[in-house]
Structures are given as structure tokens and as C-alpha cells.
Amino acid sequence: MNPTEFDLPIGTKIYKVSDLNFEIRNEIEGVFSNIWVEGEISNFAYPNKKHMYFSLVDEFSMIKVAMFENNCKDLPFSIENGIHVYVNGYVSIYDKRSEYQIIAYNIIPVKKGSLLLAFEQLKKKLQELGMFDESIKKNIPILPSKIGVITSKNGAVIKDIIKILNKRYGNYHLILRNSLVQGNDAPKEIIKAIDDLEEYKVDVIIIARGGGSFEDLAPFNDEELAMRIFKCKIPIISGVGHQTDFTICDFVADKRAATPTHAAEIVILNKEEALFKINKNKEKIFNIISSKINMHKKEIKSLISRKIFKYPKSLLNLMWQQYDNLNEDFKNSYINLIKLKRNNFQLIKSKINLKSILEKIKRNKIILNNNFLFLKNNYNAYIIFKKNILNVILEKIDSFNPINILKKGYSIVKNKKLNKTIRSIKEVDINDEVLILFIDGFAESKIIAKNLKNMFLK
Amino acid sequence: MDIDKLTFEEAIAKLEEVVKNLEDENITLDNAMEKFELGVKLSEYCLKKLNEAEKKIEELTRNEKGQLEVNEINLSEDNNDI
Numbered sequence: 218m219n220p221t222e223f224d225l226p227i228g229t230k231i232y233k234v235s236d237l238n239f240e241i242r243n244e245i246e247g248v249f250s251n252i253w254v255e256g257e258i259s260n261f262a263y264p265n266k267k268h269m270y271f272s273l274v275d276e277f278s279m280i281k282v283a284m285f286e287n288n289c290k291d292l293p294f295s296i297e298n299g300i301h302v303y304v305n306g307y308v309s310i311y312d313k314r315s316e317y318q319i320i321a322y323n324i325i326p327v328k329k330g331s332l333l334l335a336f337e338q339l340k341k342k343l344q345e346l347g348m349f350d351e352s353i354k355k356n357i358p359i360l361p362s363k364i365g366v367i368t369s370k371n372g373a374v375i376k377d378i379i380k381i382l383n384k385r386y387g388n389y390h391l392i393l394r395n396s397l398v399q400g401n402d403a404p405k406e407i408i409k410a411i412d413d414l415e416e417y418k419v420d421v422i423i424i425a426r427g428g429g430s431f432e433d434l435a436p437f438n439d440e441e442l443a444m445r446i447f448k449c450k451i452p453i454i455s456g457v458g459h460q461t462d463f464t465i466c467d468f469v470a471d472k473r474a475a476t477p478t479h480a481a482e483i484v485i486l487n488k489e490e491a492l493f494k495i496n497k498n499k500e501k502i503f504n505i506i507s508s509k510i511n512m513h514k515k516e517i518k519s520l521i522s523r524k525i526f527k528y529p530k531s532l533l534n535l536m537w538q539q540y541d542n543l544n545e546d547f548k549n550s551y552i553n554l555i556k557l558k559r560n561n562f563q564l565i566k567s568k569i570n571l572k573s574i575l576e577k578i579k580r581n582k583i584i585l586n587n588n589f590l591f592l593k594n595n596y597n598a599y600i601i602f603k604k605n606i607l608n609v610i611l612e613k614i615d616s617f618n619p620i621n622i623l624k625k626g627y628s629i630v631k632n633k634k635l636n637k638t639i640r641s642i643k644e645v646d647i648n649d650e651v652l653i654l655f656i657d658g659f660a661e662s663k664i665i666a667k668n669l670k671n672m673f674l675k
Numbered sequence: 676m677d678i679d680k681l682t683f684e685e686a687i688a689k690l691e692e693v694v695k696n697l698e699d700e701n702i703t704l705d706n707a708m709e710k711f712e713l714g715v716k717l718s719e720y721c722l723k724k725l726n727e728a729e730k731k732i733e734e735l736t737r738n739e740k741g742q743l744e745v746n747e748i749n750l751s752e753d754n755n756d757i
Binding site for chain 1: 684694698708715718727732734745
């Protein structure tokens with residue numbers, strides 16, 4: 218092949234790469250020499266606290282920004298991801314990579330970045346709805362028979378999870394449900410993935426994604442996704458981003474894992490540890506029961522070695538002997554007691570003089586008779602006296618007898634219902650039914666009028 | 676108690692309870708023998724549960740008819756550790 222065939226026309230200007238970049242840079246720096254740009258800070262880095270690097274983003278686009286040491290020092294506030302700022306500077310080209318970027322002189326905060334603001338607002342709302350409450354979180358099973366994982370099939374995350382599961386358990390059953398985990402369509406895809414895994418019935422679901430910027434993790438701050446996670450009947454572990462990243466998904470999930478790897482550690486027990494624990498318990502049970510049996514064996518042995526079991530007759534003989542001794546003792550002391558009582562009786566008998574006692578009885582008999590006579594006479598007189606008093610009282614009582622009063626022409630009025638004598642006009646009402654009692658019968662009547670005037674007083 | 680109906684968690688918890696019961700010195704021999712038998716059964720059951728499953732990595736997708744289906748996939752090129 219003849220290289221001259223490809224020679225360019227004479228006079229053609231040929232740039233070296235670096236020259237071209239240099240010229241473009243001059244061009245651009247000339248046009249955008251002192252500009253203000255508004256955006257949200259993302260992917261902020263400040264290595265060794267010297268120069269700052271970050272991206273300035275809005276909803277459609279991003280541009281890289283660098284700010285050098287001398288300008289950084291003058292900033293009155295600290296730069297962080299998500300804040301909304303105006304950046305003042307010029308546009309330049311980073312020759313080595315042909316990347317254009319803003320070299321910033323100054324940064325002024327506008328207000329909190331809208332994404333971060335939205336995050337904080339949603340977080341507050343869901344928190345107030347009680348969706349983060351520990352009390353409603355479902356328990357994560359320690360030995361799930363089917364583990365569902367929602368993540369990108371092609372990412373590193375699923376491989377990391379498998380690696381951990383291999384180490385921890387070995388014979389696990391994993392169901393991957395491939396999904397986008399970045400971009401605007403990610404939340405809807407993840408929701409669909411949850412639907413599918415719920416329908417397929419796994420025991421636990423991991424939603425996982427590797428680290429990224431605040432914007433990268435935005436799908437996990439989606440309200441609809443949060444609601445879906447909240448309503449899922451299967452416990453969900455969220456393992457999104459790095460240790461320091463918190464998303465709405467993390468808060469609403471039943472368990473937050475710091476990273477996808479961590480999620481894999483939470484989702485199933487460590488088989489070796491479990492085996493160790495079970496075997497340890499088994500061993501304990503055997504030890505306890507065998508020592509218990511040994512103890513009882515010893516007890517029985519010592520019981521058997523007792524005399525009663527060894528020489529049962531000798532013990533019985535001993536008891537008979539004791540019985541005989543006691544019996545003998547009892548007999549002797551009984552005989553002694555009788556002897557003693559007999560002696561006492563003889564002694565007392567000898568002291569009593571029968572003749573003088575008989576005379577004393579005779580005397581007392583005469584006194585007693587006299588007293589009795591006296592008492593009888595007095596008592597009769599007393600009875601007669603009391604009888605007379607009684608007769609007087611009876612006569613008096615008779616004069617108050619209501620029957621006698623009725624004989625004189627009075628009658629008694631009774632309330633028929635209450636069967637109670639009426640003593641006052643106040644105790645009757647119009648239409649009350651009353652009984653009028655006469656000496657020789659009664660009449661039923663009804664009160665038709667009532668007058669409080671007393672007929673006996675004038 | 677029907678041990679086969681317990682979840683792994685329940686069986687582990689029961690096993691620990693049995694050990695605790697057995698550690699009580701006032702337990703009668705009859706009761707201890709009963710617990711011993713239960714404890715042995717529970718631990719065998721737990722060990723069985725741990726080894727029951729077979730390692731499987733599958734992907735859940737929907738076919739053209741919209742039905743769920745699972746297919747084994749191979750993602751574990753670097754899982755030769757164990």
C-alpha cells in the first residue's frame with residue numbers, strides 16, 4: 218500500500234491533539250469567561266481539603282465543576298450534596314480528557330436542593346403516617362426457604378449477594394427478579410418486581426442496589442415504591458447504597474441493611490453457627506439426663522444398702538423387743554398407781570367420823586323445812602296481790618278495744634290497696650279506693666272529693 | 676406436639692426451652708425423661724431443616740402469556756469458595 222495516496226491537499230492545517238484542545242479551550246474560555254449557573258450540587262468530593270470537585274445538576278442535565286484551593290478557603294458555608302446554588306466562574310476544558318467543566322470562583326447557596334427537600338418532605342410525611350414504626354415491622358425469618366432478590370441481573374450486587382450466601386449457608390434457594398435500579402422507570406419496575414415475588418410467594422425479599430450519588434439513589438425515595446413496600450405481605454430487607462446512604466425505602470422496609478452485602482448477611486442464618494448451637498444444645502440435653510440418671514441410680518443404691526432392705530427380719534425383731542419392753546413398763550407403772558390410790562383412800566377413810574355427820578344432817582333438815590313453810594305462805598299472798606292489779610289493767614284495755622269503739626258508731630277507713638288505716642286526709646287522694654270498716658261488715662268506696670277543713674274545730 | 680409443623684424458629688426456641696427446663700434441678704425424673712425425648716427430636720428436626728433445601732439460583736420472569744415462571748440461571752462464576 219502506498220502511503221502517499223493518502224496525503225492531504227497542500228496547505229491543509231493539521232492540529233496536534235493538544236493544540237486543538239488548547240485552541241478550543243481558549244475559544245470557550247473567551248465566550249464563557251464570567252458566568253453564573255444555577256443548579257444542585259451532587260457527587261461532592263473534597264480530597265485532602267484542597268480542591269473541590271462536584272457536579273451541578275438540574276432535572277435534565279449535569280456539568281462538572283472544580284474549585285481550587287484559594288477560592289475554597291473563602292467560602293463562608295460548607296458545600297454538601299443536594300444544596301441548591303449559584304456558581305460563578307468560567308468554562309474550561311480539561312485537556313487530558315477533553316472534558317469541559319466550570320472553574321468556579323464563588324458559590325452562593327439559593328436554598329436547599331429540591332431533590333433533598335423532596336426527600337425530607339416525603340420522609341416527614343410517611344413518618345407521620347406511622348409507616349416507619351418499629352411496632353408494625355414484620356419479623357425476618359432466620360431460615361427462609363425461598364429468598365427473593367430484586368436488583369439488576371447484570372450488576373455486581375447480585376454476585377456479591379450470592380458470594381455471601383455461599384459462605385453463610387450453601388444450600389439456599391434464591392429467586393432473582395431482575396429490575397432497573399436507576400433512572401425514572403426504576404420505581405415502577407421495582408414495584409412490579411415486588412408484585413411478582415409476592416405472587417410467587419417467597420419468604421423474604423431483598424431490594425438491593427450498589428452505591429451511587431444522591432440522584433442515582435432517587436428511585437428509592439419514590440413515594441409509590443415506599444407505599445408498595447409498606448403494603449407488601451412478605452418481609453422486605455432494603456440494602457441500598459453504602460453505609461452512609463439513607464433512602465425512604467430503608468425507612469419503610471422491615472429491615473434496613475447498610476449495604477447489599479449486609480442484606481445477604483441478614484437474610485439467612487449462618488449455617489455453621491446454627492449447627493454448632495443445635496449440637497451444643499443436644500449435647501447439653503444428653504449430659505443433663507445422664508447425670509440425672511446417675512444421681513437417681515446412686516440414690517437407689519444407697520436406699521437398697523439400708524438395713525431394712527438388707528435384713529428386714531432383724532429390724533422387726535428389734536421392734537418386737539421394744540414393744541415388749543414398753544408393755545412391761547406400762548404394766549408395772551399401772552400397778553404402782555393403783556397401789557398408791559388405795560393407800561390414799563384408806564388414809565382419808567380413817568379420818569371421817571360417821572356419827573357426827575348424821576347428826577349434822579338431821580339438824581339441817583329441820584331448818585330447811587321451816588324455811589320452806591315460810592316461803593310458801595308469803596308466795597301465795599304475793600300472787601293474789603298481783604292478780605288484782607292485772608284485773609284493773611284488763612278493764613282499762615277493754616275500753617280501748619277498737620271493736621268497742623265501732624260499737625259506739627265510729628268506723629275505720631282503710632286504703633284498699635295498701636291495707637293501711639288512714640289517719641289523715643293527707644293520706645288519701647281523689648279516686649283512691651278505700652274500705653270503711655263497721656262493727657258488722659265493711660263497705661268499699663272511692664274518694665270523690667277531699668277537703669282539708671277540720672270539722673271538729675271551729 | 677406435632678414437631679413437623681413447627682417453623683425452624685419455633686423449633687429452635689422450643690429446643691432452648693427444653694434445655695432450660697432440664698437445667699432446673701427440681702424437675703422430676705419422669706418429666707426430665709419426657710423433655711429429653713422431646714429435645715432430641717427437636718434437635719434432629721432442626722438439623723434436618725438446615726440440610727433440607729437444595730442450592731438453587733433461579734430467575735423469576737413472565738412468559739408471553741403473562742404467567743410467572745422460574746428458570747435456573749448461572750451468575751456464580753466466582754463462587755468457588757465453598
